[in-house]
Amino acid sequence: MIRGDGEADLWALGILPTLAAGLLAGLLGLYWDISWHIDKGRDTFFTPPHDFIYTAMAVVLTVSLSGLWRDRRDTPYHLPAGAYRLHAGILIVAAGAALVLVFAPLDDLWHRLFGPDVTLWGPMHLVGILGMTLGCFGGVVCARLERALVREPRRRRLLGDLTLYFAVLLVGWTVVVVAEFEFMVPQYPTVWHPVLLAGLPVFGLVLASRLVPRRWAATLVALGFTGFRVAVAGWLIAASHADLAGASRPAIPLLIPAGLAVDLLAARQIKGWGAGLAAGGATLGSNLVLIDASAPAFGGIRLFWTAAAFLRALVPGLMLSALMGAAGAAVADSLGGGAPRKAGTRAC
Amino acid sequence: MVRRLAGAVVPAAAVLIGGSSLAGSPGPSEPPTGGVRITAQVTIRHLGPGRPSLVLVRLDPPAAAGGGELLLSIFTPGGVTNRQVLQPTGAGVYQAKYAFPSGGRWGYHMRFGPGQAGFVSAGVVDITPDEGGIDTYTAVFHSGLGRVPVFVQPLGYAAFGLIAAMALTGVSRILVWLRTAARSEQASRS
Numbered sequence: 001m002i003r004g005d006g007e008a009d010l011w012a013l014g015i016l017p018t019l020a021a022g023l024l025a026g027l028l029g030l031y032w033d034i035s036w037h038i039d040k041g042r043d044t045f046f047t048p049p050h051d052f053i054y055t056a057m058a059v060v061l062t063v064s065l066s067g068l069w070r071d072r073r074d075t076p077y078h079l080p081a082g083a084y085r086l087h088a089g090i091l092i093v094a095a096g097a098a099l100v101l102v103f104a105p106l107d108d109l110w111h112r113l114f115g116p117d118v119t120l121w122g123p124m125h126l127v128g129i130l131g132m133t134l135g136c137f138g139g140v141v142c143a144r145l146e147r148a149l150v151r152e153p154r155r156r157r158l159l160g161d162l163t164l165y166f167a168v169l170l171v172g173w174t175v176v177v178v179a180e181f182e183f184m185v186p187q188y189p190t191v192w193h194p195v196l197l198a199g200l201p202v203f204g205l206v207l208a209s210r211l212v213p214r215r216w217a218a219t220l221v222a223l224g225f226t227g228f229r230v231a232v233a234g235w236l237i238a239a240s241h242a243d244l245a246g247a248s249r250p251a252i253p254l255l256i257p258a259g260l261a262v263d264l265l266a267a268r269q270i271k272g273w274g275a276g277l278a279a280g281g282a283t284l285g286s287n288l289v290l291i292d293a294s295a296p297a298f299g300g301i302r303l304f305w306t307a308a309a310f311l312r313a314l315v316p317g318l319m320l321s322a323l324m325g326a327a328g329a330a331v332a333d334s335l336g337g338g339a340p341r342k343a344g345t346r347a348c
Numbered sequence: 349m350v351r352r353l354a355g356a357v358v359p360a361a362a363v364l365i366g367g368s369s370l371a372g373s374p375g376p377s378e379p380p381t382g383g384v385r386i387t388a389q390v391t392i393r394h395l396g397p398g399r400p401s402l403v404l405v406r407l408d409p410p411a412a413a414g415g416g417e418l419l420l421s422i423f424t425p426g427g428v429t430n431r432q433v434l435q436p437t438g439a440g441v442y443q444a445k446y447a448f449p450s451g452g453r454w455g456y457h458m459r460f461g462p463g464q465a466g467f468v469s470a471g472v473v474d475i476t477p478d479e480g481g482i483d484t485y486t487a488v489f490h491s492g493l494g495r496v497p498v499f500v501q502p503l504g505y506a507a508f509g510l511i512a513a514m515a516l517t518g519v520s521r522i523l524v525w526l527r528t529a530a531r532s533e534q535a536s537r538s
Contacts (some may be wrong), residue, residue, distance in 0.1 A: 076526075076530050076532070077529070079522065079525060092519060095515070095518070099515070115492075119464065123501075124504070124508075126508045127511055130508075130515060134519070184431050184432070184433075185421075185431075186417075186433060187459065187463050189417060189462075298400035298446065299400060300429070300430065302432035304432075308435075331523060333527075334523040334527040335523070335526065336527075
C-alpha cells in the first residue's frame with residue numbers, strides 16, 4: 001500500500017487539467033507570436049500573443065505552486081523538502097513556468113537593445129523555449145507518476161492518455177526550435193534545419209514509446225503533433241482574417257514516419273539509440289521528399305534543402321537522433337518505463 | 349543505472365551548450381564590421397507575363413557574407429510574397445527566380461549573417477514587369493548589433509548555456525532520485 005493512496009490525486013484536484021490547457025495555450029501562443037512578429041512587427045511588449053503566452057504561463061505557475069502546496073501525499077515519488085513532500089513532476093513544471101516568466105522582462109530588454117529584428121534563437125527566447133519544454137516534460141512526469149500512484153483502472157487509463165497528450169506537447173516544443181525555418185525567415189544557415197528536425201523530436205517519441213501504455217504510442221504522438229500543427233495553421237488563418245495575426249504560417253514537418261520507425265523498432269526490443277537513429281533517418285528522408293515536392297518552381301515562399309546542406313546535415317543529424325533516442329530511453333527507464341512494448345501487443 | 353542516465357544527460361548537455369555557442373558564432377567566415385559600408389546591387393530582369401523574373405544580387409564588398417546564405421524577400425503588403433534563402437553562385441553573387449504578377453511599389457527585406465550579428469536591409473522598389481524590362485536598386489545594409497557592444501550577444505548565449513546546464517542537471521538529479529526511491533519502495537514491499 002502506497003502511503004497517500006486513496007487521497008485526491010492531481011487530476012481530482014484539478015491541477016493536471018489546468019496544466020494541460022495552460023501548456024497547450026503556451027505552444028499555440030508562440031506560433032501566433034512568431035506570425036505576429038514577422039508581419040506586424042513588435043510595437044509593444046503587450047501584444048495579444050504575448051499577453052496570451054504570459055497569461056497561460058502565469059496560470060501554469062500559479063496552479064503548479066498550488067499543486068505543490070495542496071498535494072499532501074507521502075509517496076516514493078514525492079521529494080522530501082524539510083517538513084514537506086513535493087511532487088517531482090509538478091516541481092519540474094513550476095520551474096519551467098517560472099523560467100519563462102522570470103526571463104520575460106529580460107526578453108523585453110533584449111528587444112530594446114537589439115530592436116525588433118531579432119531571432120528566435122536569441123538567448124532570452126531560448127531560455128523561454130527551454131522553460132516551456134521543461135514544463136511539458138514535467139507534464140509527462142506528472143501524468144506518469146500519477147498513473148503509478150492510482151489503482152482505479154479508468155483513472156489509470158485516463159492518466160496514460162494524458163501522458164501521451166503531454167508527450168505530443170513535448171514534441172511540439174522541441175520542434176519550435178526550427179520555427180524560423182518553417183516560417184522561412186531563417187537567420188542561421190539552412191544546415192541547422194535538417195539536423196535539429198531529425199534529432200530533437202526523437203527524445204519525445206522514444207520517451208512516449210516506453211512510457212505511454214498504448215500500442216503505436218510514438219506514432220500516435222506524431223499524429224497528435226501533426227493534428228496540433230494543422231489546428232495552429234487553421235487558427236492563424238482565422239486570426240489573420242480578423243487582423244489578429246500575421247499572414248505567415250509555418251510549414252508542417254512530417255514526423256509520422258519517425259513515429260512508425262520508433263514503434264516498429266520497439267517490437268524488436270532495439271535500444272534507444274538505435275530507435276533514435278532510425279527515426280532521425282526517417283525524418284530526414286521523408287521531409288526531404290516532402291519539402292522538395294511542396295516547394296513552388298519559382299516565386300512564392302520557397303522552403304527547400306539544397307543537396308549540399310542536406311549532405312552536411314546527414315551525419316550530425318543522425319548523431320543527434322541517436323543521442324536523443326538514448327536520452328529518451330534512459331529517462332523513460334528512470335520513470336519506470338522499462339523495455340519498449342511490441343507495437344502489435346496490447347499494453348497491460 | 350545512475351551512470352547510464354548521467355551518460356545520456358551529460359552528452360545532451362554538451363550538445364546543448366555546444367549548439368548554443370555555435371548558434372552564437374558567425375557563419376562560414378566573419379563578415380566585415382567596423383564601419384565598412386555594405387551594399388547590394390539588385391537587378392531584376394523580367395521575361396514577360398507568366399514567366400519568372402531573374403533576380404541577381406551582387407554584394408559589395410563581395411566577401412561581406414563570408415560565402416554564406418542570403419535571405420531575400422520581395423513582397424506586396426498583404427499580397428504576393430517572394431521569399432527564399434539564396435545560395436552564393438560566386439563571390440558575393442546570388443541568383444533566383446521570383447514572380448512579379450503586377451507592377452508598382454514592392455517592399456523588400458534582405459539579411460545575411462547569424463542572429464543579431466547579421467546585416468539587414470529593407471526598403472521599397474518600383475517594379476515594371478514588362479517583357480524585357482529591367483529594374484535595379486541599391487540596398488544598404490545595417491548591422492543587427494547596432495549600438496550594442498559585440499560581446500553582449502556571446503554573453504547572452506553563455507548565460508543561456510549555463511541556465512540550460514543547470515536545468516538539465518536539476519532534472520537529471522530528480523530522475524535519479526525517483527528511480528532510487530521507487531526501487532527502495534519496491535524492495536521494502538517485497
